[in-house]
Amino acid sequence: MRLVVDLNRCQGYAQCAFLAPDVFEMHGEEALLYNPDADKAQRDAVLRAAAACPVQAILVDAVDGADAEATAGAQGASHAR
Ligand code: SF4
Known part of the structure; x- marks a missing residue:
């Protein structure tokens, strides 16, 4: 996923x-840090996490089938303030 x-x-x-x-x-x-290509077995946990995120920052399956540019380099990104 x-x-x-x-x-x-x-x-x-x-x-x-x-x-x-x-x-x-x-x-x-x-x-x-997160795994943008999480195992299917993690689906329920990821959906719970997405539902619990106070700012709805977690998008699930939003990039399925696409050549997700958003996932490239996403891992390890941090807040720059
Ligand atoms: S705000 Fe960030 S760290 Fe907090 S639940 Fe949402 S995605 Fe996770």
Whole structure:
């Protein structure tokens, strides 16, 4: 399954890392690492994480079938402030 986190929206609340720790991981206080190509077995956890995200930053299957430009380099991106 494909997922994208809009890191411009993400505020580092870490709800996703709590609900789907195999897919999302906080690095320090603000940087979110995630697997944009998560295993299908993680689907329920990812959907729960997406529902719990206070700013709806997690988009699931939004890029399925496309050559997701958004996933390139998304991993490891961090908040730049
Ligand atoms: S729950 Fe949403 S705001 Fe919080 S770290 Fe995850 S994507 Fe970012």
